[in-house]
Amino acid sequence: DVKVTQSSRYLVKRTGEKVFLECVQDMDHENMFWYRQDPGLGLRLIYFSYDVKMKEKGDIPEGYSVSREKKERFSLILESASTNQTSMYLCASSQGSNEQFFGPGTRLTVL
Amino acid sequence: SQKIEQNSEALNIQEGKTATLTCNYTNYSPAYLQWYRQDPGRGPVFLLLIRENEKEKRKERLKVTFDTTLKQSLFHITASQPADSATYLCAGGDYKLSFGAGTTVTVRA
Known part of the structure; x- marks a missing residue:
């Protein structure tokens, strides 16, 4: 069964802390994505990667960086x-232009 | 900027009826439209993909249409069941997708 896993389901951090969210896929997909999801706004793309060490900014990259080693x-x-980064973070992967497979999400709260 | 809009935030229907969801796109012409289902607290799950040269696609009780003239996709759930209650997301693009905000469907028994 294909799988995308995310390191945490729930995370609480304090303002100013450095936060790492990890995503792992087992399908050998070339594309990987990070989204955030907020009520009424839908999924917004933060960054995506189309190959190892390659990345491209999405619609809302400010305040975020990514790594794909x-x-x-x-x-x-x-x-x-x-605090405005409190949100649900979703990771996804895909091969080419095919459907995206999503992880379960990480609900991050920044206090 | 390119935009995907789902006109209804919520849809309540009686079990057995057909639910019809609308997705409109503006400022671009996506090669594909995709539909996903999302349950509370979980990641979206892919349902159907339709290409711009396809008018209609079916999968079991689901049907999707793609009208490039109206810049619109319709998503139908026929013979709806309470288990179909979820949020349905429309997405357009190719390897990079733009998502709508979703329509939450509630099917009453």
């Missing part, structure tokens, strides 16, 4: 967490 792993980094 291995094909199966894509990390999202909040350099200095702020």
Whole structure:
């Protein structure tokens, strides 16, 4: 069964902390994505990666960075967490233009 | 900027009826439209993909249409069941998708 896993389901951090969210896929997909989902706004793309060490900004990259050192792993980094980054974070992977497979999500609260 | 809009935030229907959800796109012409289902607290799950040169696609009780003239996709759930209650997301693009905000469907027994 294909799988995308995320390091935490729930996370609580303080303002100013550095936060790492990790995502792992076992399908050998070339594309990986990080989204955030907020009520009424839908999924918004933060960053995506189309190959190891390759990345491209999405619609809302400010305040975030990413790392993809291995094909199966894509990390999202909040350099200095702020309260407006409280959200549900979803990781996804895909091969080419095919459907995206999503992880279960990480609900991040920044106090 | 390119935009996907789902006109209804919520849809309540009686079991056995057909639910019809609308997705409109503006400022671009996506090669594909995709539909996903999302249950509370979980990640979206892919349901159907339709290409711009396809008018209609079916999968079991689901049907999707793609009208490039109206810039619209319709998503139908026929013979709806309470288990179909979820949020349905429309997405357009190719390897990179733009998502709508979703329509929450509630099927009453």
